[in-house]
Amino acid sequence: MAKIGINIATGSLQQEEIIVGIDLGTTNSLVAIIHPETKQPVALKEHNSSSLVPSVIHFDEFGNVTVGEEAKKYLITEPQNTIFSAKRLMGKSYNDIKDNASFFSYKVIDDASQAMIKVQAGSKFYTPAELSSFILKELKKRAEHILKTPVNKAVITVPAYFNDAQRQATRDAGKLAGLDVLRIVNEPTAASLAYGLGLHKDSGDKTIAVYDLGGGTFDISILKISNGIFEVLSTNGDTYLGGDDIDNSIVQYWLQQAGVSEDELRTNREFAQGIRLQAEAAKIFLSANDVFDTTFNGDSLTITKQILETLVQPLVDKTIVCCTNALKDAGLKKEAIDVVVMVGGSTRVPLVKESVSRFFGKPVNDTVNPDEVVALGAAIQADILAGNNKDVLLLDITPLSLGIETMGGLMDVLIPRNSKIPNKASRQYTTHKDGQSGMKISVYQGERDMVKDNRKLSEFNLTGIPAMPAGLAKVEVSFLINADGILVVKAKELRSGVEQSIEVKAQQDLTDAELEKMLLDSITHASEDIATRALVEARTEGEQLLTTTEKFIQKNITHLSNEEMAQTATAMQALQLALTMTDKDLIHSKVEELNEISRPYAERIMDQAISTAMRGKTV
Incomplete structure (x- = not known):
């Protein structure tokens, strides 16, 4: 693979291709490389701007896509068409997230099955991989603009607990963005690389705890590093615990102070997003100050650092329980941990650092920017794949999937x-x-x-x-x-x-x-391949729904009214017609319509069956 060279006259990078490291995050994403002169990992950013790209996507009425800071502006004005926290949906079915579905201000399709999640924006339906691909395209575009060279290869990080489906969805997102994803790397491994841990074969064995509290997820990983080989001994965490939950605690506090019901929060999406953004600002401000005070919708919003710590303590306690479980799974005691590494923007909250340090009985290592540390580690892994770093062992790999x-x-x-x-x-x-x-x-x-x-x-x-x-x-x-x-x-x-x-x-x-x-073919044809897959999956889902509905009606026909039968028949015919066409969004919409018609009577009949079965019995 081509190595980075630098043009002395212009200061621009000169090469045929480059491998970048990408942290595809829940709240923010960023891209990093190894600097050709210093040989150190650096996060790419424009002059006087942040390296972070908010993981937010907005779709306008004409189908145009906006990503990042521009998209964030629509969180309040167009919440139904502005997607955030897509990473939480990767590789998940609706059943996996239904208990937290109210968190999302956009429409997540409930098809009451194990099918992968779909998100509706306008008349279009998107998979989490497609949504994430828009973020990766923005990162690719940003990197190419800064480096003045094409970027086609990448290493992308994922949480250590991500399963096969979630990792494959991440690969699909990269492919859709026009990237050849050379390696999916665990975030704690990347963070350890960024701290320089295990980069030298003579540095001895180390056991490391990586505490990663991001915007939407928390995980704790215990790693053993020996002669440049990283081994994950255990991982634990909570995919619905992060900075978002700290923000939500502040929101709930303000609502209680103002006597506003949570029902109002659910029905008024603009108000919900607005107060959520104010809570995020309060959290950041109170990391270095004692009192936050602002005006929102004509009302005063105030919170002190002491109150924030009281609200946050139960959340931090949950992460400490996860740390205890991770140590137990690894068969280790706290004293066996050599280094505690802090990752994720939410670790900037002083209470978090103090609690983690107290639990492990040693100072935490937070010297690397917690927002950038994972991307920097991914850049180091990319450098290893490029053959520029010989200190870390690369085992034989499979050339094709x-x-x-x-x-x-x-x-x-x-x-x-x-x-x-x-x-x-x-x-x-x-x-x-x-x-x-x-x-x-x-x-x-x-x-x-x-x-x-x-x-x-x-x-x-x-x-x-x-x-x-x-x-x-x-x-x-x-x-x-x-x-x-x-x-x-x-x-x-x-x-x-x-x-x-x-x-x-x-x-x-x-x-x-x-x-x-x-x-090369897999990258060139990525968009049409994903579109074909989406159409086939939509047709399969539609055909299975028709079969299931038909069987259910045959078994329960005496429990259905004539109106319910007529509505169901019309919806089934519409879905059958859609299946003969090549519009996957049309199929999804007809599937959703049939589900909306059949769900009420299916639930009614199920409740009746349970009541009959339980009659005369006590629990």
Whole structure:
């Protein structure tokens, strides 16, 4: 890979391509590189501006997209079309976030299933990966403007607790933004790199606690660093605990002082966003001052540092419980921790630093900018991948993603490109037809969303699955790739124990030119690939909803009124028609309409069934 050079005459960077480090955050995002002269990581920023880009996206009525500070202006005036905290939705279904759905001022689609979340803005529907891609495009554009060179390769960080679906969604976001995502790096690992921990092989073994309190999430990770190799011993945290919750505590305090009900907050989105932004300003101000006082909507809003600490203490206590659990999971005592590293803007709150220091019994390390530390570490990882840093060990990696074919000819990746080997991964699938007794497992290699555009490695049939209703069977597909690049694929139906496996030589028969072409095609066709995947997934969801609704009606027809039957029939016909078209937003809207019609009577019938079953019984 090309290395950074500097033009002495102009002071601008001169190179064919560069690898950047990106922190895709809940509240703010930023991009960093290794400075060509100082060899130190630096966050990129325009003159006299912040390195942070607010992770906020606004859609206007014409479909134009605004990201960052400009988008933040619409949080109050157009909350329904202004998306924030998209990272909280990555790789999640509505069932995962329904208890916190009121937090979002925009519409998160409730389809009462395990399908991935969709967000509605105007007449369009977006996945969290698509929303995040707009932020990454803005970062890419900013980096290219500052560096005066194309930026096509990146290392992106994610929380250590992110699962496969969330990591894949992050990769998809990068691909949509026109970035070749070389590596997904855990945020605590990146933070440790930024502090210089483990960069030198002769520095001895270290055990590190990384306390990361960001805008929307908290996690604590215990890492062991030995000879430049990072190992995550344990991770714990709360995906709904962060600076947003501190802000919300301040809001609730002000509402209580003013005698305003929370119902008013829910119904008046402009007021809700406005007071939330004032609370954020109060939190920041009170980190260095004793009293915050302002006027909002003609009313005085006041809060002292002492009151803030009283409000924040329960939240901090929750993070300390997570720290205790992380140590327990790692099998360690507090005394075994050599360094405590602070990450995330919310660690600037003095009470947070004091509490963490008291818990671990040692001063915390907060010498690196907590907003920038993760991106700086990602830049160091990018430098390692570029071959410029020899102190940290890079293990052999998989050159292309490995996965299987799922419904509609989609590629479901189990082991992403650039994963370290040896490696293993598994995922559960289910049947789509009643009484289905077999399942074909087709193994593919490549970066495209449709299997027809990837390289087929092998296939086998898992037979003997006991007859069950659709969706009841649980088939676990596992990939195990050894140090020689040999892939063993197993499929096992967990209820019956039926199992089948095959050995695949996944890495052979590809020239460097073929490999490069496959990678280039995945970036070139990223937008159309994602659009095709979205259409296939929308059609699959629509078809499954039609089947489910039809079965439910047949079983409960006597409990439905003529009006409910007529409305349902009309909605089903509209959805069937939409499925014949190529507009995924139209399909989503018809799915939502059918759900809105069927949900009330489905809940009524379920309640009646429960009442009948519980009659005469006590709990």
